[in-house]
Amino acid sequence: MPLINRRRFLRAGAGLALAPYAPAFAEYAEDVPRSPFGVASTAEEVTAGIDLAGKTALVTGCNSGIGYETMRVLALRGAHVLGTSRTLEKGKEACAGIEGRCTPLVLELTDFESVVACAKQVQALNAPLDMLICNAGLLFRDHREANGLELHFVVNHLGHFLLTHRLLDQVVAAPQGRVVVVGSKSHRNAPDHGIYFDDLSGRSWSTSAYGHSKLANGLFSIELARRLKSSSATSNCLHPGSVETNIFRHAERSINPNRYLKNLAEGAATTCYVATSPTLARVSGYYFNDCNPEEPSALMQDLDMAKRLWEVSEELVRDYLA
Numbered sequence: 001m002p003l004i005n006r007r008r009f010l011r012a013g014a015g016l017a018l019a020p021y022a023p024a025f026a027e028y029a030e031d032v033p034r035s036p037f038g039v040a041s042t043a044e045e046v047t048a049g050i051d052l053a054g055k056t057a058l059v060t061g062c063n064s065g066i067g068y069e070t071m072r073v074l075a076l077r078g079a080h081v082l083g084t085s086r087t088l089e090k091g092k093e094a095c096a097g098i099e100g101r102c103t104p105l106v107l108e109l110t111d112f113e114s115v116v117a118c119a120k121q122v123q124a125l126n127a128p129l130d131m132l133i134c135n136a137g138l139l140f141r142d143h144r145e146a147n148g149l150e151l152h153f154v155v156n157h158l159g160h161f162l163l164t165h166r167l168l169d170q171v172v173a174a175p176q177g178r179v180v181v182v183g184s185k186s187h188r189n190a191p192d193h194g195i196y197f198d199d200l201s202g203r204s205w206s207t208s209a210y211g212h213s214k215l216a217n218g219l220f221s222i223e224l225a226r227r228l229k230s231s232s233a234t235s236n237c238l239h240p241g242s243v244e245t246n247i248f249r250h251a252e253r254s255i256n257p258n259r260y261l262k263n264l265a266e267g268a269a270t271t272c273y274v275a276t277s278p279t280l281a282r283v284s285g286y287y288f289n290d291c292n293p294e295e296p297s298a299l300m301q302d303l304d305m306a307k308r309l310w311e312v313s314e315e316l317v318r319d320y321l322a
């Protein structure tokens with residue numbers, strides 16, 4: 001189909017044009033509004049003038065790095081931020097430095113009882129959840145497991161899958177709830193065949209377990225977007241950039257001198273932009289980098305794999321679902 005006709009066809013489909021899971025032939029995100037922000041924009045700059053008073057956000061991994069800066073800036077703009085960390089002490093310490101309203105919660109993503117307990121505390125607030133930001137993550141070079149499953153898969157994907165599952169009603173109850181998944185460009189290092197459905201223990205894997213988990217983040221996000229289609233809630237995934245944080249404490253970082261290394265203020269910008277920008281109110285199922293949509297790998301747009309991952313993930317945490 002000639003380009004001009006394709007565009008007309010997409011526009012005629014109204015909401016269809018904002019759904020990457022519908023028109024397979026659309027150029028990636030061609031109808032998603034572009035922002036004036038870029039690689040060096042900060043979280044404060046991208047949220048300037050946005051009033052989050054009366055809104056509630058949950059940020060996982062609030063005690064360090066991108067999660068801390070995300071919590072700080074959302075609270076600065078008036079949101080009540082529920083910040084999770086692995087211990088209450090870490091959460092209290094993080095919240096102590098915040099200007100605005102912040103409540104520490106405990107969340108250990110390898111422990112599904114802890115995920116359920118955290119979700120129950122949020123449910124007890126009996127309030128809509130405007131922003132659910134799945135940010136916590138880890139990076140190791142060696143092989144580790146939790147619950148018989150590869151560790152990155154559990155922490156970066158499965159724990160967040162369970163948390164989101166349990167909190168989804170509250171996200172949907174918000175006027176325009178948003179689930180924001182902090183993925184990574186490293187999803188491009190996932191195995192060529194995608195998710196290792198046949199062996200999630202990681203013992204037989206030969207490729208990046210971190211990249212595998214980040215592919216899972218993106219697939220989770222697009223399948224969630226599909227499932228939220230009839231609601232006002234959205235789901236998007238992002239790469240925060242290459243950011244100097246604690247995540248590299250267990251794994252030596254490969255230094256690419258041509259890559260712009262972001263500070264924390266810049267590293268939290270895309271998360272805060274995707275979580276708050278009024279221009280993205282109807283944008284769902286996309287992947288962002290530097291505050292603008294960016295086409296992810298073909299694997300990360302594989303709708304069948306996304307659906308299968310959702311079903312397998314549900315099965316893995318079946319005993320902990322509501």
Ligand SMILES: NC(=O)c1ccc[n+]([C@@H]2O[C@H](COP(=O)([O-])OP(=O)(O)OC[C@H]3O[C@@H](n4cnc5c(N)ncnc54)[C@H](OP(=O)(O)O)[C@@H]3O)[C@@H](O)[C@H]2O)c1
Binds near residue numbers: 090107242243248
């Ligand atoms: N930094 C980068 O260049 C970069 C690039 C691409 C994507 N990302 C993504 O950005 C996100 C934030 O990472 P960051 O760079 O800000 O790293 P960070 O400073 O190490 O922060 C990670 C957070 O996740 C928490 N966490 C780790 N394991 C956990 C577990 N089992 N249960 C609950 N929480 C856990 C950490 O808690 P503790 O402090 O207690 O360990 C910490 O609060 C991650 O999803 C990461 O994959 C980062």
